[in-house]
Amino acid sequence: MTSAPAIGFEYRPSRLIRRLRWLVAGLAVLALMLSGVGLATQAGLGLLLIAGFGLAHWRRVTPPTAVGWHPASGWTLRMADGSDAAVTLRSFRVLAGCIVLNLAGGGMRHDLWLLPDNSDGDTRRRLRMRLAASGGEALSPR
CATH class of the missing domain: 2.30.29 (PH-domain like)
Structure with missing residues (x-):
């Protein structure tokens, strides 16, 4: 092979990866709900978890x-x-x-x-x- 041909392609983020991220966030909230902490603590931590996950999702480059x-x-x-x-x-x-x-x-x-x-x-x-x-x-x- 004397020279390697160039490679070029269009890129768009994977919808599957995006869905998996939200699934992991949902499972984290479910684990928090199934834990033994109080209801107020669950609600507060659950909101913080979802807010942090959403912020990380929207702030991506x-x-x-x-x-x-x-x-x-x-x-x-x-x-x-x-x-x-x-x-x-x-x-x-x-x-x-x-x-x-x-x-x-x-x-x-x-x-x-x-x-x-x-x-x-x-x-x-x-x-x-x-x-x-x-x-x-x-x-x-x-």
Whole structure:
């Protein structure tokens, strides 16, 4: 292989991950309700828990709208305002049909979850092949 082709794809956050976050919050409230603390304490702590979870959910950094990798220029994120940000791949994980990319640069950090509900199988397959070819190293220009 003389040169690796570039990879580019549009990105939108996974609805499945968002639903799982709220499920975990609901289970935490249920565990609090089943505990032996008083009703007033349960209500107060439950409201604090939901408020904290909601605040963390809404304060998340705006995710990129597109991701690209080119052998010469490395990783690039297209942000919601149309600007491009050069980032580096800090780490990645391949978990069954899911790929998690940890990208950082310019004072920001993004964990991108690529699942069947927010990316097509061909994109994930090509990305898995490219990540495997890197030998565990971050794909960045040398």
